[in-house]
Amino acid sequence: MVIAVDFDGTIVTHEYPKIGREIPFAIDTLKRLQTEGHHQLILWTVREGQLLDEAIAFCKERGLEFYAVNSSYPEESNTDNQPRKVNAELYIDDRNLGGLPDWGVIYRMVMSGIPHDIKSSEFITDTPPQPKKRRWFGRKY
Ligand SMILES: [Mg+2]
Numbered sequence: 001m002v003i004a005v006d007f008d009g010t011i012v013t014h015e016y017p018k019i020g021r022e023i024p025f026a027i028d029t030l031k032r033l034q035t036e037g038h039h040q041l042i043l044w045t046v047r048e049g050q051l052l053d054e055a056i057a058f059c060k061e062r063g064l065e066f067y068a069v070n071s072s073y074p075e076e077s078n079t080d081n082q083p084r085k086v087n088a089e090l091y092i093d094d095r096n097l098g099g100l101p102d103w104g105v106i107y108r109m110v111m112s113g114i115p116h117d118i119k120s121s122e123f124i125t126d127t128p129p130q131p132k133k134r135r136w137f138g139r140k141y
Pocket of ligand 1: 006007008009010093094095
């Protein structure tokens with residue numbers, strides 16, 4: 001599967017244009033998705049030029065290299081500086097609706113092969129929780 005991964009706020013804490021601290025397990029998880037899951041990772045970021053080079057170097061120093069950067073294929077280049085959309089099947093981005101899950105959750109979702117099937121009890125329902133009724137056997141005498 002081709003997976004596009006954001007950088008600021010996703011791999012590192014959001015301190016753009018500086019490089020933030022690595023978000024726990026982000027890089028290890030991405031490396032495992034490559035080696036264990038044989039997924040192709042595209043770095044997909046608003047960074048360009050030197051800021052982009054710094055992000056690529058940050059990941060490379062930690063052993064993470066991408067299949068492509070800001071493009072769908074390694075040989076494709078983005079020369080017109082137009083907004084681009086890459087051809088990925090899945091996006092990992094801190095601006096996801098619902099935010100960015102823990103990287104352990106991301107790993108399990110991707111490796112399970114059903115990353116769109118979110119099962120969480122923490123989703124907000126459309127009805128507010130009702131106060132629990134006290135039952136007769138719960139009363140204190
Ligand atoms: Mg981001």
